[in-house]
Amino acid sequence: MSEANRPGILPCQSIESLIAQGAIVSESPFDPDQVQPASLDLRLGARVWRVRASFLPGRHTVRERIAEVAMHELDLTRGAVLERGCVYIAELQERLALPPGISARANPKSSTGRVDVFVRLLTDAGAAFDDVAEGYVGPAFIEIAPQTFSVLVRTGTRLNQLRLKAGVPERLRIESVGVDLTGEVAGFRGRRHAGVVDLDHVDGHDPRDFWEPLVPRNGQLLLDPGEFYILASKQPVEIPVLEAAEMTPIDPSVGEFRVHYAGFFDPGFGTDEAHGKGSKGVLEVRSHETPFILEDGQTVARLVYEPLTERPTRLYGDLGSHYQRQGLKLSKHFKVWSE
Incomplete structure (x- = not known):
């Protein structure tokens, strides 16, 4: 065929x-x-x-x-x-x-x-x-x-x-993605009126100039309207080698926020075979009209899995990746966060 x-x-x-x-x-x-x-x-x-x-x-x-x-x-x-x-x-x-x-x-x-x-x-x-x-x-x-x-x-x-x-690939399954608010630093909020980010300069920016660390209280985080947040998924994400996935926003009736960008996950992300066991999904979250209290483990997105036509000859991370085995992680443009 x-x-x-x-x-x-x-x-x-x-x-x-x-x-x-x-x-x-x-x-x-x-x-x-x-x-x-x-x-x-x-x-x-x-x-x-x-x-x-x-x-x-x-x-x-x-x-x-x-x-x-x-x-x-x-x-x-x-x-x-x-x-x-x-x-x-x-x-x-x-x-x-x-x-x-x-x-x-x-x-x-x-x-x-x-x-x-x-x-x-x-x-x-x-x-x-x-x-x-x-x-x-x-x-x-x-x-x-x-x-x-x-x-x-x-x-x-x-x-x-x-x-x-x-053709039209079958949706193999849909998994809920929860948010992790248990760490000492649970996420980052973008600073307004920061400098320019050079999108071709890897590890070239001090994250403290662009981001504010967030400390949750009792497993909760208050999202302010119009602000941009980087958070991490509660569960590790694993994409089998014969599948690919796309992260999609949840129904807005669940809360006054959304995962701001859908995202592709390539085969091998988070798998043991590709040396990525334990990788988490990073979530870009924005609250809309009203302040919203986000709780640890709350569902914030869905992962939709689809089949590949055949096994890829290389897996996610084989050409090098900044995000295999990631936890809470800013983009590759920023140095590792340190106080």
């Missing part, structure tokens, strides 16, 4: 095959570590536009809509600061010509979500953010909206990733 007839997430070797066939092309050579076990990192192109409003293309191309709402253009080849509270649309280097039966879905990379940068994929005539229609042929763009910190990006910066699918 061909992959197109076997519903599931495409593993790394299938993504590499699509690249070899020209179904995914790029303006510059692909980076050696760009293809992950079950996803493809996408890279910023040469230009980004500050726009006055977010949009969906509808019946138009993305470039046509940019022409209607652009305020000014920035050159990413020299690097540019994207300011918090503003909305930008950037070119991506990768272009798609998906074969019949193959669709895709995008998500922020873990490091992007952990610095509260809201990103969404746009395609020509796209009816929804982040979803790429079966057989789509055309360019890809990314909406970028920094929320807490202004960020420095440049051509080649990776903010989101693409998961390719054959």
